[in-house]
Amino acid sequence: MTRIFFRALNAASLLCILTAPFAYAQGEDLPGPASTWLSNRAYTQQDLYDVPSSDTPYKIESQKRETSEGQRLYRDRYNPPENDLERTFQDEKPQVPPSVLEEMYSRRADEKLEQFGYDLFTARDAGKDDKNAATPPMGAVQDAFVLGIGDEVQITFTGQRTDQQNYKINSEGLLIIADLPPLPAAGRTMGDVRSEIDSAIASLHNTRAYIALTSVRQIGVLVVGQVHKPGRQNLTVFHSVLDALNASGGIKKTGTMREIRLVRQGRTQIIDLYDLLLHGTGRADSQLRDGDRIIVQSIGPTVAVTGDIKHPGIFEVRQNKYAGPKNIETLSLNDMLSLSGGILAPGQNRFIHLALDTKGRENASEINDTKARIFSDGSILSVKKAQERRAGxxxxxxxxxxxxxxxxxxxxxxxxxxxxxxxxxxxxxxxxxxxxxxxxxxxxxxxxxxxxxxxxxxxxxxxxxxxxxxxxxxxxxxxxxxxxxxxxxxxxxxxxxxxxxxxxxxxxxxxxxxxxxxxxxxxxxxxxxxxxxxxxxxxxxxxxxxxxxxxxxxxxxxxxxxxxxxxxxxxxxxxxxxxxxxxxxxxxxxxxxxxxxxxxxxxxxLTRPAELRTVVIRGEVTNPGPYDILPGDRISDLLNRAGGLTQQAYPKGAIFSRESQRKAEKLRFRASAQDMKRALASAIEREKNPPDARQIEMVRELARELEDITPLGRITVEADPHALNINPELDMLLEPGDRLYIPRRPLTVRVDGEVLSPASLQFRKDKEPRDYIREAGGFTYNADKDRAFVIFPDGSAQPLKVSLWRHSADMIPPGSTIIVPRDPKPFDFIESAKDVSQILSNLAITAIFIDDIRD
Missing domain, CATH: 3.10.560.10 (Outer membrane lipoprotein wza domain like)
Structure with a gap:
């Protein structure tokens, strides 16, 4: 009755499996919420149908299409980092400092050299617990696989007996299967156990047994010596020597790659990783057993190959493999080329042997005999390719x-x-x-x-x-x-x-x-x-x-x-x-x-071309702006072309600026700034009465002002058309870059410089210069009262006497500018500089009038 029940159950399960793909084929019948969920994650319904039923959610997620940055972030969130191929390629290779050997050989060879083979253990997952590393193959295995205590197998019966169950080999090495006698399994191969099970069910009608490995026993392997994480490593019987070394963090650069010892039941095997790296052979993939010991000794003799070679680097010489007559490991030129992959290209090559003598001196010799064993511990082979000569x-x-x-x-x-x-x-x-x-x-x-x-x-x-x-x-x-x-x-x-x-x-x-x-x-x-x-x-x-x-x-x-x-x-x-x-x-x-x-x-x-040059006229003219001039043009010509003066024009106050004068003033200002800097440096070095910090900053600020100021370049000219008609000799020739500013007829007198409130004040005939200064708030603390002066509208200047003890009652015409310069006494400690008072006056004039002629 039980057997009939299991047959019915298996038939129903098989029917579900066979009809499942056809049920999923009804794509239009997916629930609305499910379709929305798939669409939001860049799936289509067809994507889901194309996924095999055995795929995990992680694999399904990896198949979705990226349509936006948000979907990429969603993928990063649900993909495990170890399965994210894009992130794997973006990881940077860890920076490993050079070893002592690498520094020594690199210095001697004048080329960066690395020890060969150690990058095998510098991958991202070396020494980390990785469940996916060296995963043992479950299911079908070779018949030669030897079972042991703790291994688990899955046995499926079909025919008269139909059941499936997992069985573990017990501590006595027996495999206990229901309705069958105990079978000895530990120490026997998978093929032997399969044959014995077939013999045990031979009495059942049309019954067959299928056996598969589901889990393997854990083994303990001891890894000691020159590894990063020595100690006991818990592995499986499917892991190899290379897996054990990787689980131990890899071999240090002070450890050997060619004399790795595998000790098993008192017998020692030598593992040479160079066989794996150079030829893809060797015992590095030998399967481990419980109780194995792996011993990594210190690195042996080394040589280096540099120059025009396929794989320059530092190579370990396996002891006794290249031993000469005196049991000293020596290599020939062919051996060295074999280690480094050979020369880059055929043709003429020079082979230089570099070796240290007992006194530490580097000796170089050219090699002609490819079989002579002259390379020993510390030797360097330098390969230099001869320059190619193209024939024909x-x-x-x-x-x-x-x-x-x-x-x-x-x-x-x-x-x-x-x-x-x-x-x-x-x-x-x-x-x-x-x-x-x-x-x-x-x-x-x-x-x-x-x-x-x-x-x-x-x-x-x-x-x-x-x-x-x-x-x-x-x-x-x-x-x-x-x-x-x-x-x-x-x-x-x-x-x-x-x-x-x-x-x-x-x-x-x-x-x-x-x-x-x-x-x-x-x-x-x-x-x-x-x-x-x-x-x-x-x-x-x-x-x-x-x-x-x-x-x-x-x-x-x-x-x-x-x-x-x-x-x-x-x-x-x-x-x-x-x-x-x-x-x-x-x-x-x-x-x-x-x-x-x-x-x-x-x-x-054929003709002499007209030289186009430009001047600018601003202020009280009918048509101000830039004008092209020809050789011979004068101020009167410019005034006529600009439509003449307006009724409010004040030609006596015209400001005329010339490019050549502006350049000359700029050079003078810069020269004065350099003089002040040199004088300041000399004053600082004086032993007696050196300047204090405030004085030093004042001089530096004045020098910066001289270097940054825009020069005026003013020339006194006659800009009244009536006066120019009477006295044509006053009509100045124009030059490219000239600027002419005609101000409005003023009713004010401007007061500027070291006064408390610089301003334009109303003109009155009975006012004296100090009256204007008093209306501007009076002198500041830094004012130089004895050097105050007035600039008349035509650009001429005259000193004023405005102190308490002496003053003049000169009439100041409208449009004039009274300037009170800065007191130069704080700069008296600069002995070799030019007249500071003149510099300060020029700065004041330039700062006042430059805005009048600016474009």
Whole structure:
């Protein structure tokens, strides 16, 4: 009855399994909340149907599509870090400090070297508890697997007997299965146990047994020696020696990689990890047993390989493997190359042996015998690759679409190599190309120039030789030639054709100083009425029409009948005198005029162009603003062009500022600031009466003010049109950068400087200077009363006497400015500086009037 019940139950389960996929296929019948949940997490219903039923939620989550940053954060939240592939690649490799051996070898080899193989244990999970590391395979295992106490197997019966249950091998080594006699299992292979179970159920009709491993017993392995975490490691029988070392944190760089001892039941095996790393063989993957001991001893003898090698590094020499006659571990050149993966490329290589003698001196010797065992503990092999020599080839570089080496057999001549316009780059400079050639007689490189255009047109040709380098230049290179290398006496401000070329074409003229100087020495100078005047390197077979084409042609103002060429070539009469010729292009076509290196070409203009220069007029004029001027323009001309003065204009108070004066004032201010800094430094170094901190700060502040102030550059002029008509000699010529300010007719007198309340005060005839100062609040504590002065509207100045004991009753006209400068006494400790009082007065004047003429 029980057997019938189990059969019915299994049939129902099988029916559910078979119909499950068809039930999930009804995608439209998913509940609404479920569809919304999937959509919010970037799933579609089809995604869910495509997931195998055995996948875990973590695997399902990894299949969703990322449609926003929020969904990426959701994935990071529910994915375990160890299963997140993206995060794994973003983790940085831990920075491990160099060992003593690495520092020693790196210093001797003058190259950073690392000990070989130890990065096997520097992965992120080395030494960490990782449940997924070396996970033992459950289920079907090899028949040769030996079972032991604690192993658990799953046995499934089908046929007359149908049940499934897990059974663990008990402490007596027996496997107790219901309705079957106890089976001895410990120490027997999986195949033997399977055969015995089949024999035990042979009496049951049509019954078969399936056995699978579900869990394995834990074993204890002792790892000691030069590991990061020595001690007992709890592993399984499926773990290997390498797993045990990794669980112990890996081998220290002071530990051996080649003499790892595995002790089992009193017998010792030697594990050499180099066999695994270099050849993929060895005993590092040997399965462990309970009670095994792994001993990592100190590192043995070491050697290093550096230079042009595939895997430079520091390598351990296994003892007794390369032992010589005196039982000393020695290696040959072939052994060293085998350890380091071999040379980078075949060809000529130099092998240098570096070794320390008993006195600590480094000795170097070149190796010719590849089998001689001369490398011992502390030796270094340095591999130097000889420079390659290309035979039967020429190289095309620069502004070309076919860069690289070309077969000399099929390119004997330059015209054959440049046989098509498709070879030339988009920014090709057609007037000159360079052939770089090795001269075996002089043991030096020589340079030959040619016209790219002439070669393309087959009007000239040059035979090529082995190892020639043909350099095609771009217009950008010609535009960027070093300005300082230009020949005298011409100094051209602009170089022709400064265009941007394709970045994929290397700028050889800028990278090679010799080539750049070669080009500079072969330039022709083009000036005058041409679109792009400048320096143009030319070959010996270039004509004027080719040069003009590269320069963009002549301007509309050019005079083709007056083209002047000054040739640098010497004449028969005077070897030092250049030849000069005038050409009329209507008579002599430009294609018949040769241009040689050193020639100077000048294209005259039909008319003298007007030089546009600008001045600015502000204030009380009808049309203020900037105006272009011509040579000979005067102030009266500017006033007329500006529409004349307004009715409120006050020409006597005009402020005229000139650019040259502003520059001169700026230089004077800076020179005064430097004088003050030098004087302050001398005063600080004095032993007697050095300045205090307050005085030092005052001087520094004054120096900064001198350096930062905008100069005024004022010149006293006559700006009244009526006065200029009567006295035309007062009508000043204008210069570019001049500024003229016509103020409004004033009814005030301005008081500024060291007064309590600087202001513009109402003019009255009966007021004296000190009356205005009193209305401005009086003097400040820092005022220099004895040096007060007035600036009249026309810019002239006059000192005032406004102290209590002496004062003058001079009438101050409207529009004047009374200035009270700062007292220079706090600066008396500066002996070598210029007159501080004058500096302070100039600062006050500049600060007051600069706003009146500012744009």
């Amino acid at each position: 080839m020429v190289e095309l570089v620069g502004n070309t679409r076919r860069p690289g080496v070309h077969d000399l057999t099929h390119n004997r001549n330059l015209s054959t190599l440049l046989d098509s316009p498709d070879v030339l780059g988009p920014d090709i400079y057609p007037l000159i190309g360079i052939i770089e050639r090795w001269n075996p007689e002089t043991f030096s490189r020589i340079y030959l120039d040619f016209s790219v255009r002439s070669v393309s047109e087959r009007t000239m040709d040059i035979a090529l030789q082995e190892s020639d380098r043909i350099i095609l230049l771009g217009k950008t290179e010609i535009a960027n030639l070093n300005q300082e290398d230009k020949p005298e006496p011409e100094k051209i401000e602009k170089i022709g054709y400064a265009q941007v070329s394709d970045k994929e074409y290397r700028l050889y003229a800028q990278e090679n100083k010799t080539i750049r100087k070669y080009l500079i020495n072969r330039t022709a100078t083009l000036t005058g009425e041409v679109m792009n005047p400048g320096l143009y390197p030319v070959s010996g077979s270039v004509t004027l029409d080719q040069v003009l084409a590269v320069a963009g042609g002549m301007t509309r103002a050019a005079d083709p009948s007056a083209l002047e060429i000054t040739a640098a070539a010497a004449t028969h009469h005077n070897e030092d005198a250049p030849a000069r010729a005038i050409y009329d292009l209507s008579v002599t076509p430009p294609e018949n005029i040769p241009v040689r290196p050193g020639d100077s070409i000048r294209i005259a203009s």
